[in-house]
Amino acid sequence: MHILLVASAYNSLTQRVHAELRDRGHRVAVETAGSGGAVRDAVLAHDPELVVAPMLKTAIPRDVWSVRTCLIVHPGPPGDRGPSSLDWAIHERATRWGVTVLQAGEEMDAGDIWATADFPVPAAPPAAKSDLYRGEVADAAVTAVLLAVERFAAGGHTPVPQTTLREAVSVRPYFRQELRGISWANDTTGTVVRTLRAAASQPGVRDELLGAEWFLHGGHPEYGLRGRPGELLATRAGAICRATADGAVWIPELRPRQGPGMPAGLKLPATRALALAGTLPRLPEHPAPLLEADGGPHRTWSDIRYREEGPVGFLSFSFPGGAMSTEHCRRLLEAYRTACSRPTTVLVLGGARDFFSNGIHLHVIEASDDPAAESWANINAMDDLVEAVLTTNDRLVVAALGGNAAAGGVMLALAADEVWCRSGAVLNPHYRLMGLYGSEYWTYSLPRRVGAETAELLTRQAQPVSAASALRIGLVDRVIDCGPEEFGAEACGLASRLAPFPATQSRIAAKKAQSERREAARPLAAYREEELARMLRTFRDPHAPYHALRRAFTRKEQPSRTSPEPRAVAGEPAAC
Incomplete structure (x- = not known):
């Protein structure tokens, strides 16, 4: 079958779906598209039998989805809607999550369901969003996409309208930076690590550090070092250690906040980012022992x-x-x-x-x-x-x-x-x-x-x-x-x-x-x-x-x- 993958970026999930569909003998074209118009152009250029969107941030135009089947991969279970599903799952400490393949329609994430798959969410330590996305989410997404494609190719399958779901529909907003804020004076190490990992690797957590605004990327708990909450305590392998209310966390990478119209800031090892900004303080290097x-x-x-x-x-x-x-x-x-x-x-x-x-x-x-x-x-x-x-x-x-x-x-x-x-x-x-x-x-x-x-x-x-x-x-x-x-x-x-x-x-x-x-x-x-x-x-x-x-x-x-x-x-x- 001739399948067109449309995606906002040729990211890890799009690559995985591309490879898995090709393995099964399908003829697969891939287009990255940043707008509905670009999606329309891609469909006109390839004239596929089926359109699959593994990761698409823009809406598919009505004149496309109304005349051909377009399947959307949503990283949430049936009934979940919104652009920040994984962020909310980690934030709310979900123990199980899922992926839904649904048909594009008038309302985002509200189309009929072609296939679903669920998975356990690792609890300890809390999963990093990007790691979860490339791991458990990708596994479930491939399972669901392959089933949906198989059902479409066989013909005769009727997708399930979301109006018939027993699960309550949950429409949640974009997980804005205001929801990601860290209170260094009050938040525990566990809370800070969960907040940081819910934002990995994008968008990071916006925070003030040494008089400037940065996006913090990655978080690992530290059980030995202590200090005044918010204070930088040490460095290790390019990471910085910052004190929390009851301990500390290691932050491996920083990205400077850029002004409107400026190119994206570079995500760098934290010590290098601070050194380039001229704000890296004199901190002790605390290497970890190699041998356990x-x-x-x-x-x-x-x-x-x-x-x-x-x-x-x-x-x-x-x-x-x-x-x-x-x-x-x-x-x-x-x-x-x-x-x-x-x-x-x-x-x-x-x-x-x-x-x-x-x-x-x-x-x-x-x-x-x-x-x-x-x-x-x-x-x-x-x-x-x-x-x-x-x-x-x-x-x-x-x-x-x-x-x-x-x-x-x-x-x-x-x-x-x-x-x-x-x-x-x-x-x-x-x-x-x-x-x-x-x-x-x-x-x-x-x-x-x-x-x-x-x-x-x-x-x-x-x-x-x-x-x-x-x-x-x-x-x-x-x-x-x-x-x-x-x-x-x-x-x-x-x-x-x-x-x-x-x-x-x-x-x-x-x-x-x-x-x-x-x-x-x-x-x-x-x-x-x-x-x-x-x-x-x-x-x-x-x-x-x-x-x-x-x-x-x-x-x-x-x-x-x-x-x-x-x-x-x-x-x-x-x-x-």
């Missing part, structure tokens, strides 16, 4: 963790939006080397829910005094990390992808001996949409995995790849069919069973010989040198598309409508 003592949980936040269970080491990391700055890469490389000094047989890299990695950090690059120089430093730091994984010969390395990965993040995973991913993950193994050739040894790792012809198609077509398709073409070795919350434990169990196998020891013993044969055929350094030579030419050329694409991406300077190919990936984290 006795396998027990830490009582403080860190973006990089290491733990061991018998012969298996687990190096987990979680960077906002999956973006990895030069500093992120260097710290993760240091942690990786520490993990490799431990007496383990299997090392699991990743394993956290949500993003694995999306590669270099475009927001940090855009904010730098010399973006070309920072691009060069960032890609070299990524290459150093990937090289360390590729050249690990004394243990088996498993990349565990609990969520999406793109560009250099995919190549980081491919450097491992095995790649496991959750069934809901989406991979974008290409660089083209940001105008880059790419590095991270992709010219070695990608063809080695999928063959030269498929590698060329993946990088040229620049399409999202579902977990199932990634397994089919050899991009990953195992798909773990589970929810986002269960992935870490599932990966842990599999790794623990893998470590004692005699075949695992044989594979480790063979790695050194394989590495020597590879180096004799063509040294890894040659791949890196060739890739970086092309990247450097792009970075140094002020007229290269990369610079304009990076600015448009980070500053949210997008046209109201873009054609399907090539497509600028909007609404996703600042990474490449």
Whole structure:
């Protein structure tokens, strides 16, 4: 069936729906549209049998929905209406939530229901909206969309009018910043964390800090540090620690509030944002220990963790939006080397829910005094990390992808001996949409995995790849069919069973010989040198598309409508 996806941005959910529908043999076109007129133009241009809107902020015009079926994905259960469903769900501590696929009509979110799916909302710690959206919400949305499409294709299905629902209809307003305000003198750590996570990753929580207005992004509880409520107490890995009424929270990122008509502010590591504004105070750096003592949980936040269970080491990391700055890469490389000094047989890299990695950090690059120089430093730091994984010969390395990965993040995973991913993950193994050739040894790792012809198609077509398709073409070795919350434990169990196998020891013993044969055929350094030579030419050329694409991406300077190919990936984290 010919299906048109229309969306306000080609975001993670749109990519997932696109990949899943394509897997099932449908012919899928994608258009991003910022207005009803753009939706109309897209429908006229493609003349689809069915229109599906995975994430659309504008209304579909009457002259479109009145003559053809248009299905809207609403991130709320039947009867829920309004533009801020997930914000309200987290704010009100919902334990279960849902997704509804409904038919577009005169009134927003009031159309007949084609399919629904529900899911449990993780309670402790409170879910971050963006993480929930890419995880449980996306899983439910795909289930509901596939069912709705199947029903439409079969014909004869009558959608359920909302007027017949037993559930009470709840029409809730947009969750404005006035509802997100933090009272640092009165709010507990738990309240502040919930408020921050209900606004992740957009729009953030508007707040005053050091005499200026900022949007605060991300929140993690701190149980040790204390201070006067609202006071900044310490820094850690680019984050700031701010005192609450009964404790403190870590805030990883800040975004300056911009005036009307100005481009969007850059979302940056908090300390870098304050330093650029000239307001970063002298604060103590409080690093968190890398190694978890006795396998027990830490009582403080860190973006990089290491733990061991018998012969298996687990190096987990979680960077906002999956973006990895030069500093992120260097710290993760240091942690990786520490993990490799431990007496383990299997090392699991990743394993956290949500993003694995999306590669270099475009927001940090855009904010730098010399973006070309920072691009060069960032890609070299990524290459150093990937090289360390590729050249690990004394243990088996498993990349565990609990969520999406793109560009250099995919190549980081491919450097491992095995790649496991959750069934809901989406991979974008290409660089083209940001105008880059790419590095991270992709010219070695990608063809080695999928063959030269498929590698060329993946990088040229620049399409999202579902977990199932990634397994089919050899991009990953195992798909773990589970929810986002269960992935870490599932990966842990599999790794623990893998470590004692005699075949695992044989594979480790063979790695050194394989590495020597590879180096004799063509040294890894040659791949890196060739890739970086092309990247450097792009970075140094002020007229290269990369610079304009990076600015448009980070500053949210997008046209109201873009054609399907090539497509600028909007609404996703600042990474490449």
